Amino acid sequence: MALNLSVRRSVPRIPGTAALLSFALLITILAPSPARANPAFARKYGMPCSGCHVAWPLLNNFGVVFRDNGYQMMNDRDSPIWRDKSYWPIAMYGIPEWHRESSSNQPEDVTPGNGTSQTGRRVSPTGFDFSGIAWWMSGTLNKNISFILLPTIFTEDTNVFNTWVVTFESAWVRFDNLGGSSWLNLKMGKYELDLPVSEKRSLNFSNYGGLYYVYHFFPVGSNPTLIADLQGLNSNQLGLELSGHNANSYTRYSLSLVSSNAGSFGNPYGNTVDFYGRFEQAWNVPHDLGYMKASGFTYIGTWPTFFQTLTQGGVTSPIAGTGSGNRRWTASGASLLWFTPKWVLDNVYVHGTENAYLANNMPANGPLPAGAKNAIWNGGFIESDYMYTPQLALIGRYELVRMAQQGIPYGTVIGAPQVANGTTTINGDTGNLDALTFGIRWYPFMTTWNGFAINPEYSVIRSRGVTDNLFAGFYGATYNNLDSKSSSIFLGLNFEF
Numbered sequence: 001m002a003l004n005l006s007v008r009r010s011v012p013r014i015p016g017t018a019a020l021l022s023f024a025l026l027i028t029i030l031a032p033s034p035a036r037a038n039p040a041f042a043r044k045y046g047m048p049c050s051g052c053h054v055a056w057p058l059l060n061n062f063g064v065v066f067r068d069n070g071y072q073m074m075n076d077r078d079s080p081i082w083r084d085k086s087y088w089p090i091a092m093y094g095i096p097e098w099h100r101e102s103s104s105n106q107p108e109d110v111t112p113g114n115g116t117s118q119t120g121r122r123v124s125p126t127g128f129d130f131s132g133i134a135w136w137m138s139g140t141l142n143k144n145i146s147f148i149l150l151p152t153i154f155t156e157d158t159n160v161f162n163t164w165v166v167t168f169e170s171a172w173v174r175f176d177n178l179g180g181s182s183w184l185n186l187k188m189g190k191y192e193l194d195l196p197v198s199e200k201r202s203l204n205f206s207n208y209g210g211l212y213y214v215y216h217f218f219p220v221g222s223n224p225t226l227i228a229d230l231q232g233l234n235s236n237q238l239g240l241e242l243s244g245h246n247a248n249s250y251t252r253y254s255l256s257l258v259s260s261n262a263g264s265f266g267n268p269y270g271n272t273v274d275f276y277g278r279f280e281q282a283w284n285v286p287h288d289l290g291y292m293k294a295s296g297f298t299y300i301g302t303w304p305t306f307f308q309t310l311t312q313g314g315v316t317s318p319i320a321g322t323g324s325g326n327r328r329w330t331a332s333g334a335s336l337l338w339f340t341p342k343w344v345l346d347n348v349y350v351h352g353t354e355n356a357y358l359a360n361n362m363p364a365n366g367p368l369p370a371g372a373k374n375a376i377w378n379g380g381f382i383e384s385d386y387m388y389t390p391q392l393a394l395i396g397r398y399e400l401v402r403m404a405q406q407g408i409p410y411g412t413v414i415g416a417p418q419v420a421n422g423t424t425t426i427n428g429d430t431g432n433l434d435a436l437t438f439g440i441r442w443y444p445f446m447t448t449w450n451g452f453a454i455n456p457e458y459s460v461i462r463s464r465g466v467t468d469n470l471f472a473g474f475y476g477a478t479y480n481n482l483d484s485k486s487s488s489i490f491l492g493l494n495f496e497f
Contacts, residue, residue, distance in 0.1 A: 054344060054387065057201040061282075061291065061339070065249045070146035070176035070185065071139055093496035095131040095455075100124065101207055103486035120482055131205060131492065134169070144176040148191070169200075170236055183244035190238045190263050194254035194278050196295050196335030197346050199234050203385060203395050206490035209437035209459030212381060214333075214350040217401055219375040220431040220466065221408040222354065223303065223361045233299055233331055233350075235262035237274075250282040250291075260302055270323030274301040290340035298332040306363035325364030327355035333380070342387050349380035359407025371409030377431075378402055391446070395439040395457075402432050430465035439490075453494040460487040 052063030059067065066073065105120030134152040141147055150170040172189025192200050197212065204210045215234035239258030245251065260272035278297035285292055304323025309316050333350035352375075357364045359375035381399035388394055408426045439457035446452075463484050 054339070054385070058203065058344065058385065059201070061249065065245075065247075068185075068243075068245045068249045068252065069182070070144060070174055072144070072146070072176065091136045091496055092134070093136070093494070094133045095205060095492045095494050096128070097131055097205070097490060097492035098128050099206065099491070100126040100489040101486070102488075103484060105482040105484045141173070146174045146176055148172055181244075182246065185243045187241040187243070188239075190236055191241065192236050193233060193256060193258075193276050193299075194241070194243065194252075194297075195233060196278070196280075196293075196297060196333075196337065196348050197383070200236075203393060203441050204397075204437055204439055204457055204459070205455055205492050205494070206437070206439075206457045206459045206488035208435065208461050208486060208488045209397070209439065209457055209490070212348075213399055213401055213433060213435055213461075214331075214348065214379040214381060217350075217352065217377065217379060218329075219354060219359055219377060219403065219407055220426060221360055221406075222358060222375075223305075233276075237263050237276075238265070239274075252278075252280045254278050266320075268320045270304050270321060270326070272302040272304065272323065272326055274299065276300075285338070285340075288341075290338065290343075292339070293335070293337040295335045296333070297335075299330060301329050301331075302326045303329065303358055305357045306365060325357070327357045327364055329354040329358055344383075344385040346381070346383040346385075350378070352377045352379070354407060356407055369409060373405055373407055373409075375407030376403070376405040378404055381435075391443040393441040395437070395441060397435075397437045399435040399437075400433065403429060406430065427465060432464040433461055433466075435459065435461040450497040451495070455490070455492040455494055457490040457492075458488070459490075460485065 052059060052066055054060045102122060102124040104122045106123045108119055108121050110117040110119050132152055134150060136148070136150050138148040138150075139146065148170045150168060151166065152169045153166050168190060170190055170192065172187050172191045174185060174187035176185050178184040178186060192198065195215070199212050199215055202210060202212075211234065237256065237258035238261070239256050241254055241256040243252070243254040245253075254277065256276040258274050258276065259267055260274050261267060261269055276297070276299045278295055280293055280295035282291050282293040284290075303326065305325035305327055307318035307320075307324070308322040310319050311317075329352070331350055331352045333348065335346070335348045337347070338345040354375040356362075356368055356372045356374050360369060360372050362368055362372075379399070379401035381397055383395075383397035386394045406426055406428060410426055410428065437457065437459040439455065439459075442454045444452055444454070463486075465482070466484055
């Protein structure tokens, strides 16, 4: 019923590769499933948040059915004309916070102002902050016509300072139950892809724990604009989605055609179109042990490798919208989720590939470097959310990414300056990462009018040969064969009204 839109300062741009996870291994890491409900829906239908949420914003099966039906109960109360005139479908929320970020081997001039020689040191900023503010407007325009409009205000790293930015996280209209069938629903606008585990409904908010790295991952050497703007599966996309489900949403599908621009308005990269599809099947587990969901999904994306240029005043710049030499990257995988009365266990695996031209950031109208290959990686995560009580959730997640094949030939220098231990080169494990997150989500109160949660959290990530995690927005990508360890300590007050 509600989006857990964690509006963070900046997403760490982690280049590297993912590793194969065995779904036979259901490791249970204690983890809370923080959920956020939309009080507007609770007010409209007179229901408690627990009606649709395991813990807000994490949906239970009733909440999934309600969402799949276009935020409708499929009765006369769905149409706005039957609602009290005082009802307005808007919810607002924000997250004031205290946090400490720490990242090792951050590049620094040995001699201030002289970039010819650099070393790495740990940087650890600490203080009070604000993740963002959002207004969530959603509901029905008429019977079987649903919508979401989600303007957000968040901070974005610009050099060393934060700048407040206003954007639309989501903005779409959907025509539900076309021809009277729940198997035909058509959505158009900006929306989150139908991922097996939604990052927008995550119970985590810290800088390193508040995202799924397998959704953001691209290998070392990829086009930096692709890494920064596209960011893989995580982005809310602009496009068209066809979806359907049976009566209890145990069987579901979704098919999307989207512009290759991470949901940015306009078409700055050309005429590329991406495809995403997912199929999901659920079944009840015997002995009242809840139900399981299994799904398969694939994202087939294209990206330009060069642009037409214009030179003015001695400066040559690419012309927006003239992208050519399109090459393909893919992210496909599977998931197995288990919902019990107390636990939610998430297992997600992703296999990624990237064309050699993209992996080497080379124009497709020219030759590749000797030894260049397609980049291949595997990765995934295991997450466990334990509801100790209806108002206390324990959260834990382990995630990894492993390179199966580097696109850049080993030993290639990657455009970083000299560092303390030698030149910057690519090894077989450059970009590999491991991430671990623990947290607690405590709800002192939840009503049909508002919600409040206290969110202490700790997250840590280790990456191979990549020194740039936390400060990507400050310095750009830096690869110098130094392993990096970065961590977040976070305490947030999450309120919604």
